[in-house]
Amino acid sequence: MDVATNLTMIQSNIGQACEKSNRHPNEITVIGVTKYVTIERTKEAINTGIKNLGENRSEGFLEKYNHIDSDVKWHFIGTLQSRKVKDVVDKVDAIHSLDRLSLAKEINKRASKQIDCFVQVNVSGEESKHGLQPEDVIPFIKEVQKYNYVRVVGLMTMAPHLEDNERLRGIFKRLALLRKTVQQENLANAPCEFLSMGMSNDYEVAIEEGATHIRIGSNLVG
Numbered sequence: 589m590d591v592a593t594n595l596t597m598i599q600s601n602i603g604q605a606c607e608k609s610n611r612h613p614n615e616i617t618v619i620g621v622t623k624y625v626t627i628e629r630t631k632e633a634i635n636t637g638i639k640n641l642g643e644n645r646s647e648g649f650l651e652k653y654n655h656i657d658s659d660v661k662w663h664f665i666g667t668l669q670s671r672k673v674k675d676v677v678d679k680v681d682a683i684h685s686l687d688r689l690s691l692a693k694e695i696n697k698r699a700s701k702q703i704d705c706f707v708q709v710n711v712s713g714e715e716s717k718h719g720l721q722p723e724d725v726i727p728f729i730k731e732v733q734k735y736n737y738v739r740v741v742g743l744m745t746m747a748p749h750l751e752d753n754e755r756l757r758g759i760f761k762r763l764a765l766l767r768k769t770v771q772q773e774n775l776a777n778a779p780c781e782f783l784s785m786g787m788s789n790d791y792e793v794a795i796e797e798g799a800t801h802i803r804i805g806s807n808l809v810g
C-alpha cells in the first residue's frame with residue numbers, strides 16, 4: 589500500500605478516536621516509525637506530509653538523518669546505549685526511551701542544549717519490556733533534576749501486543765494517571781505534559797486515553 593493511502597486511513601481512525609474522547613486531532617503528533625523501511629520509503633512518507641520520524645537504533649537513525657535533508661523532527665524511540673549518546677544527542681528532537689540514571693548523566697554530559705526526553709515506563713509489568721516500574725518514576729525524575737540538559741517532557745510506554753482493548757485501555761489509563769501525579773509534583777525541568785503511547789496495534793485506544801504522540805510503523809510505512 590502507498591503511504592498516502594495508509595495515512596488517510598490512520599487519519600480517519602484518529603478522527604474517530606478524537607471524536608469519542610472529545611479531543612482534537614491537532615493534539616496528536618503522528619510519528620512515522622521508519623525503522624523497517626528504506627530511505628526511499630521514508631521520503632515517500634515525508635512527501636505525504638509526515639513531519640515527525642522515529643528510529644530505534646542509532647545506526648538506522650544516522651543513516652536516515654544523513655540522507656534526508658527535509659525539515660522533519662527526529663524521535664529516538666529505542667533503547668539507547670550510553671556509548672551511542674554522543675552520536676545522536678544533538679541531532680534528535682526528542683528521546684522517548686529515558687530509562688536509567690546513567691543515560692540521563694550521559695545525555696547531560698554530551699548535549700549542547702536541553703534535550704526533550706520522555707521517561708519510559710513499564711506499565712504492564714512484562715519482563716521483556718524496557719522501562720521503569722511506575723512507582724519508581726517520581727523518585728527517578730527527582731534524581732534527574734540535577735542534570736540541567738535533560739528536560740522531562742513526558743512519559744512513554746509500549747503496551748504488549750494484545751487484542752483485548754480493555755486491557756490495553758487499563759495500561760494507557762495508568763500512564764495518563766502517572767503523568768498527572770508527576771505534574772502535581774511541579775518539578776524543575778519536568779513539565780511532563782506529553783504521553784507517547786500507541787502503536788499500529790493500539791493507537792486508537794491510546795488516543796482515547798490521552799496520547800499526544802503516537803508511534804506508527806507497520807500500518808503507515810511497513
Ligand SMILES: *Cc1c(COP(=O)(O)O)cnc(C)c1O
Nearest residue numbers: 621644665787788803804805806
Ligand atoms: C517499532 C516501534 C514502534 C512502531 O511499531 P508498529 O507496531 O510497527 O507501529 C513504536 N514504538 C517503538 C518503541 C518501536 O520500537
